[in-house]
Amino acid sequence: PNPITAAPAMAVPSKLLKPVSLTKVASRYLIHQDSLPKLPVPELRQTCQRYLAVLEPLVSDEELEHTRTLVADFMVPGGVGERLQKGLERRARKMDNWLSDWWLQSAYLEFRMPVVVYSSPGVVLPRAEFQDRQGQMRYAAKLIAGVLDFKTKIDNGTLPVEYMVGKPLCMNQYYQILSSCRIPGPKRDMVVNHSLGKAPPTHVTVVHNYQFFVLDVYNSDGTPLTVDQIYMQLEKIWNSSLQTNKEPIGILTSQHRNTWGKAYANLIKDKTNKESVRAIQKSIFIVCLDAPMPRASDEMYRSRVAVQMLHGGGSRWNSGNRWFDKTLQFIIGEDGSCGLIYEHAPAEGPPIMSLVDHVVEYTKKSEMVRSPMIPLPMPQKLRFNITPETKKDIEKAKQNMNILVQDLEMKVIVFSHFGKNVPKSYKMSPDAFIQIALQLAYFRMYHVCCSTYESASLRMFRLGRTDTIRSTSMDSLRFAQAMDDPTKTKVALLQKAVNAHRVYTDMAIRGQAIDRHLLGLKLQAIEDLTSMPEIFMDTSYAVALHYSLSTSQVSAKTDCVMCYGPVVPDGYGVCYNSMQEHINFSVSAFNSCAETNAAKLARGLEEALLDMRALLEQTPKAKL
Template sequence: MYLKVRLPLPINSNPGMVFPRRHFAKMEEVADLGALFIDDLLDYKEMLDRGELPLERATSREKGQPLCMEQFYRLLGVCRIPEVGKDRLELPPVRQGSEESEELVVVACRNYFYPIPVKAADRGRLTPGEIQAQLLHAMVDAAGAPPAPRVGLLTSMNRDQWAKAREQLIRDEMNRMNLELISRALCILCLDEGGGDRADTDADTNAMLRAMHGAGTRHHSANRWFDKTVQLIISSDGTIGMCYEHSAAEGVAVVRLAERALARAEVADRPAPPPALLPAPQAMKWNVPPDVQRTIETAARDLDRAISDLDHRVYTYRGYGREFMKSCRTSPDVYIQLALQYAYYKMYGYLVTTYESASLRRFRNGRVDNIRSAHGAALAWAAAMCTAETPPLNDGSDEGQKKVSFNLYGEQKKLELFEEAARKQTSIMEANILGKGIDNHLLGLREAARESLGELPPVFCDTTYKQMIEFKLSTSQVATTTDGTFMGYGAVCPDGYGCSYNPKKDTIIFCISSFTSSSVTNTEAFRQSLEEALDSMKLMFQARKVEN
């Protein structure tokens, strides 16, 4: 699904994740946190190598069914490799028995890349203090070095263009070795300087933009390797987060990895100074041909243009959260999905093809199918919510009584339509997670036809099918347990919205995206419509409680 897409990874594919903000008094504290993150990733990788990752089971709908854990094994040491037409995933080798693995991380600092071995067969793992010292070496070295070649920007390009540039790079032996080291590294640790925040944007949104794309080539975007599945980001001004390449795993596995590292770093002691210093890490040296240098400059212009076109907002709705939604006897996910349909209808007067990811982990190697939330029942309810009330039919003399009885009748009808829409939404969701959705089946038929017939049957060339897979509202629930953490992504079509949501006890965090070049969409207008929709839904349910 992902590897054939030729669009650049930043904004179009890679989600960003924001961690709670920190305050660093000195650069040693930045290295402390980086060392603790890496130390936990080593623990996690060793647990995976031993096959000790606990099996998860479904908590609803065929409760107790085992869930596939394969995605959790495809996070560390994984890299997407660009190739013309279709990329490939490079996975770490499978360890045999008690075979000890050698591990490294790559630290990005001021656009330089430093490979740091953190585990070797002959000496074991580096301690957190030894890792911290290596990170400090890299930070000091990069600070005193001339400007680095901005090779990381190549990973932000159209995939075919990057694949061709990569072919030129690997003709040089040193470049080839650098790319191999990056590919097999556990992760990229991006140590950013401060800066890059937009003056007209709130702190949460600025943090998300830096996680998604690095805030532009004048700031941190070249200090990235967007092909890498896990990029941890620590900025000297306290902005912390992650950018992850989506083709290897879904958000649930990434959130689990990130929140574990955050929790452990929160309670860990400061890394103890090592008894002896190890050899200092050396920055990768690149031999960049003139043609590739020109490609890097093109990549910089294209990325900055894409960043300026992104209209993104992190919005925390504070009217209520999942506890109120549960009190309405409605699943928070169903409630929010219907709120999104209502918000869209309020703006445009119609619904559009909607994507909501549905986990298929009940099946081996299962990823996601699509819950199509724009159904007839949702349309009927949204239209009822938006229809102006007409005067009541009776002409009773008690005007106050007449108004109350009419409003209660109207609210009752809206509630009935909502409950019907919620039942339909739940039914579609259950069918999807149990393997009875339509999108993956159609995708399989389409690709099988392409391979066996060499061309697509008419049904897959029909305008209705094309409209059906153009998701103008792309959504997903990305729940986190750590305060101050949330994940967001871009829209998936030029005239569409991307909207993740994270229901908390008394709030809901939305990450809403669209493109400024579109004359159809507007992120702030959608945010306002969503706020009004959620407020109106609360009034609808409160009216039921008054009536009861």
């Protein structure tokens, strides 16, 4: 869904924006939530048949035949599949959403790789028009004020409900992105949201030179600070954090989750440390004031900013200037590079981009001159006592972060030849058009197709998160095979491939895709303590879940792009924002894999898009 952006607020005295009590909001929010349908449990036979169709382009005939036998056994009347299906249906009747808790646990909180690169997406914003510290502070102050303005809409329930294909969407994720934080555990993490307590937080955390500060952003009467007041407070923070010889305590959050879980337990044994960590976790969001990164050519600039947003550039640069567990961190470099990184457990991209659209518009507004200035207390610096053990943990985290930084290849491109306008002029879905171009680019590189993940929003349903759009189909494979064969007629195959993708997308957003249903059946088997059904132990299932292409369309009104790492060692992470007349892409891969090359796939994607347009231009529209 296209994130909505609220119309820019007129300059009004800030006391009119006083947050309203939560009870008033809750009723309005709950009325909307209760009116949303529950996520359905698809029919077992339908999912099994669609699963076999998904496997057809991915596995050999022999493997497919073997899987067909397993699926037939699974579906036998009165058999294991039917029993698990009934269990799922019972769960669906009892719960608001049969999937959301399981998904949060299995996809995020039990995932033990670092959140950096492997899970948390970054967002590159348009380059800001400043080149110095004053500009950096001024922009940061406006950005903070913009987020607080959006927070007021969340607090008093004036966020417009979003719609997709005419249906209202679940707005729950908007209530999860501020004042929340992930907390590491030895084997499983948790997410804590502080905005729903009796005394919601009134501060943001500001990090500069690896030092953390509590910045109160509300006056005692509940009104937010003005841009000028925030600016003056940021100046105080900057001036009292000039020494750079501090331990980068934040880099601990970049570790493997079990490692960080142990280090965390050690760290918070100390009372001062525990209080400092708690202040960071409770804050509304974090603002990272970054040191400038090494200069890069204009062509390389966006790719370099993308990695700054994703991991901070390593221990020599800004990786210690973060707290990666925090749901929302805005990053503002002294050189005008701006963006954010978010911890993925509480929310998907669209609510984040909606907030981004609002904030970017807000920073463009001319400021009101306000006086008189009331002197404000000095922001509180958070203290940490570093034991030899924590010092050792920090050194290890630095080493691991630097290895990860060296390993990630990131390519951000602006495809300037066309945007949504061209596919739309041929009555084709722009998203489907881009996905088929990606299939073509991958096929040209490897001469096979691969399991491809595109996230589909399930927000038409109460507490809905995502399901998988399977972009690889027999239709996409036939088109990719035919494209470079001069004997084949290709336009009809392109149309079929685009249409197959559109049909699968429609099925996914209506809760009828296969991936979350199969996951649910598998988790139901674990919960019932029965032996694992053979279809989940089958090679075909492993192939289906090995996403060499992990992709996402994240639409925003702002000319930005989201980026993230691959989800498998030999795969790619591809994210795109298609604007009217251009498309922003990010492509990532790991250097440690000899077979992958992000720059090459990005070039191949550009060629595929141009070749597909040329193909359409050669065919009279009447024949399309």
